[in-house]
Amino acid sequence: MQTISGRSVQSRCLARVAAPGRKVCVVRAGAAVQDKPGEKVVGSAWQFTQPAGKGLGWYTGAEDGYLYVDQLRVEDIRRQVPEALFYLYSKNRVMHNYESYKKALEGLDSLPCYAVKANNNLIIMKQLAAAGSGAVLVSGNELKMAIAAGFDPSRTIFNGNGKLPWELELAVEKGVLINIDSEFDLQNIAAAARKTGKKAKVLLRINPDVDPQVHPYVSTGLAGSKFGIRNSHIKWFLDAIRAEPMLELVGVHSHLGSTITKVNIFRDAAVIMCEFIKMIRAEGFELKYLNIGGGLGIDYSHEGQVLPTPTDLIDTVRDIVKELGLTLVIEPGRSMIATSCALVNTVTGVKTNGNKNFIVVDGSMATLIRPSLYGAYQHIELTAPSTAEKQTFDVVGPICESGDYLGKDRVLPTPKAGDGLVVHDAGAYCMSMASNYNLKMRPAEYLVEDGKVRKIRHEETLEQHMAVFEGL
Numbered sequence: 171m172q173t174i175s176g177r178s179v180q181s182r183c184l185a186r187v188a189a190p191g192r193k194v195c196v197v198r199a200g201a202a203v204q205d206k207p208g209e210k211v212v213g214s215a216w217q218f219t220q221p222a223g224k225g226l227g228w229y230t231g232a233e234d235g236y237l238y239v240d241q242l243r244v245e246d247i248r249r250q251v252p253e254a255l256f257y258l259y260s261k262n263r264v265m266h267n268y269e270s271y272k273k274a275l276e277g278l279d280s281l282p283c284y285a286v287k288a289n290n291n292l293i294i295m296k297q298l299a300a301a302g303s304g305a306v307l308v309s310g311n312e313l314k315m316a317i318a319a320g321f322d323p324s325r326t327i328f329n330g331n332g333k334l335p336w337e338l339e340l341a342v343e344k345g346v347l348i349n350i351d352s353e354f355d356l357q358n359i360a361a362a363a364r365k366t367g368k369k370a371k372v373l374l375r376i377n378p379d380v381d382p383q384v385h386p387y388v389s390t391g392l393a394g395s396k397f398g399i400r401n402s403h404i405k406w407f408l409d410a411i412r413a414e415p416m417l418e419l420v421g422v423h424s425h426l427g428s429t430i431t432k433v434n435i436f437r438d439a440a441v442i443m444c445e446f447i448k449m450i451r452a453e454g455f456e457l458k459y460l461n462i463g464g465g466l467g468i469d470y471s472h473e474g475q476v477l478p479t480p481t482d483l484i485d486t487v488r489d490i491v492k493e494l495g496l497t498l499v500i501e502p503g504r505s506m507i508a509t510s511c512a513l514v515n516t517v518t519g520v521k522t523n524g525n526k527n528f529i530v531v532d533g534s535m536a537t538l539i540r541p542s543l544y545g546a547y548q549h550i551e552l553t554a555p556s557t558a559e560k561q562t563f564d565v566v567g568p569i570c571e572s573g574d575y576l577g578k579d580r581v582l583p584t585p586k587a588g589d590g591l592v593v594h595d596a597g598a599y600c601m602s603m604a605s606n607y608n609l610k611m612r613p614a615e616y617l618v619e620d621g622k623v624r625k626i627r628h629e630e631t632l633e634q635h636m637a638v639f640e641g642l
């Protein structure tokens with residue numbers, strides 16, 4: 171008998187979904203790995219060890235100790251896909267995260283916009299667009315991808331402190347809502363509107379100067395930030411907008427930062443923003459939107475931290491939004507996608523330098539940079555149970571940098587070359603920040619969808635890289 175309960179927060183969630191004590195059954199999933207739905211790319215007789223009941227995201231089988239995504243053993247998936255290193259997603263988990271925001275917003279006029287910067291996989295973007303999400307964009311290319319994915323441009327928002335003229339022209343042309351970030355940004359938006367012959371709908375991105383209590387690199391709403399306008403300068407912006415017939419001011423925006431785990435921080439900012447809204451309305455502008463920026467942080471620690479839910483977050487600002495008759499815009503990225511995914515690595519070898527042990531894997535700071543960039547913690551575990559001696563390891567990649575690591579001081583069973591090792595919560599700001607440093611090619615991506623594994627991105631090749639030099 172296998173029961174499902176787990177070591178992580180996700181595991182515990184799953185324990186509620188899949189009845190404990192259910193039997194693990196082995197199923198034959200003939201065409202399980204697909205390039206497109208219905209199209210088989212590897213092995214026609216693919217065996218999965220599958221716990222009965224529907225899984226939701228990532229968890230460890232309590233009795234067999236294997237790592238699962240939805241109903242599938244990661245070890246089985248590793249054996250079937252050709253790549254040793256790949257990102258693996260759970261569609262159920264992405265959709266569950268999106269639905270949590272949608273449910274939280276019930277009873278309010280709202281516009282939930284997925285932050286494409288977190289993860290720009292086209293297949294996942296298509297699925298979110300089909301589910302009705304809007305999108306928040308930070309470049310013209312993200313806007314082009316969003317259109318290709320089927321997002322309604324009038325339900326998208328264009329952010330950024332350095333938007334380029336061509337990006338603004340495209341945004342105005344498509345009817346995207348645009349955040350004004352500075353004096354020159356306002357002039358550039360107006361110029362794009364004049365050139366396009368279409369009015370631009372704009373929001374003022376105001377710095378509420380509230381401390382989000384997060385890493386400085388992901389803190390964006392303080393007075394010293396490079397983003398947004400000084401709140402002492404709002405009057406100048408209102409006069410400039412009034413003088414520019416091609417601009418229509420429709421709302422205000424604030425984004426404090428990412429990884430925020432306290433909802434009172436959002437409330438504090440919303441209260442300040444509402445004072446600005448009242449002041450701006452008193453100046454004769456009809457504001458519709460309050461955009462409170464990105465969503466919640468997640469439990470990267472896997473230590474069972476109880477974090478606020480989307481409902482907790484929305485409920486802290488619900489009264490303000492209702493009282494002022496506003497449409498609430500929220501731009502979640504991390505909390506929509508991070509928990510759906512893990513980076514699946516293969517162990518290259520284990521070494522020691524005398525006083526430190528290292529697990530060397532094929533993934534690296536080129537594939538997943540958050541630990542190296544922010545000192546971020548992402549939970550790491552092996553994909554199969556092991557009785558090998560537990561030791562403390564740094565999990566490192568092959569990149570020629572001492573800062574190349576995926577985890578430090580992790581207590582893990584000593585793996586063998588070829589074993590699987592995952593870095594959890596890798597859906598957000600991992601693949602979208604991956605690089606070709608050391609000429610490591612960005613890896614393939616797979617999605618578990620309806621109990622099957624579907625390829626959703628090809629591994630990049632050196633030939634593609636060489637092509638950028640062709641003819642030079």
Ligand SMILES: Cc1ncc(COP(=O)(O)O)c(C=O)c1O
Pocket residue numbers: 285287288306329390425427428429430463464465466467501502503504505598
């Ligand atoms: C303007 C803006 N909106 C939304 C987001 C998404 O934030 P998060 O991924 O924390 O939800 C970001 C990310 O920092 C952002 O800069």
